[in-house]
Amino acid sequence: MPLPGAPLRKLGFLTIGLFDPADPARGHNSTLEIIELGEALGFDSAWLRHRHLQYGISSPIAVMAAASQRTSRIQLGTAVTPLGWENPLRLAEDLATVDLLSGGRINSGISVGTPMNFDTIKHELYPETADQEDFGFERAARLARYISGEELRELRGKQGVVEEFSARVEPHSPTLRGRLWYGAGSLDSARRAGEHGFNLLTSSVVFAGPEHPNPRFDLVQQSQIQAFRQAAVQAGHQQARVSQGLVVIPTDSATPEQVRRYEQYVAERTPRTTAAQGPRGVLFAKDLIGSSEQIAEQLYAHAGFREVDEVAFALPFSFNQQDYEQILTDIAQRLGPVLGWRPDATA
Structure with missing residues (x-):
């Protein structure tokens, strides 16, 4: 196995929070239990995917609020919230509220662009303005301004006997702006994130x-991370962070039956990773499966991984609770230490 460079500094995980539509409460509570387990295992962060009109978490802010009251240390994030579904001002209020309730542990990852399958829902989402909505980067910039505490109007102060008004979004969480992340998949979006003072979330999909x-996933991802850092430094954001989110499935403590299912899952997803797809050249990363030592060897050979010192490994979409418990335990107790990570002493 190649010798590691700098040790992995931050270890997190990402989950979609799938649920059975016949019993959605059970699925949401399972996600909260997984986050509690993550904190007990020493993970630095837990991240929630954001899904709409699917059987995954549609309201990660509500789930983070619940998780914040069950945990005390682990950072809680979204990866990512598609802003095409959101009013940035209202989102800023919700994020700041939950950040304060959590003691400053919220990390909001966002993305821009036209919502998925927009034509099927646009007249419900934006009945009067669907054809006029701007789904570009300005939506992200607005959210950042609102969270930073920029004044939005001249109206402020007391009116009448009890009503008092603010010119900025309230409540205001002073450090939340530094914990905004941008989910970038292209070179241009990575540069834009750096220029505007976001942290960078990279995933298992790039353009x-x-x-x-003649693209190779890890080299494309490496170039995007390097472009982000260069843009961030030039814009004066020297402390900008980068987190990588590949799918890893350690099998150290898995049963033979689990290993069989895991290998079948990976085999079904591998064909899509062999070539770039579509006009934008979509590339999918290979899922990494095996012992922790085998996965670490693959990670150290991955040019994108060698650019980061924090990760949020993605849990496979369709596994059950026991599978996630085994995978998280192996990541925290076996893979993380092989990569040089150590849990926070206060965990």
């Missing part, structure tokens, strides 16, 4: 674009 005529 190669014309810059990479």
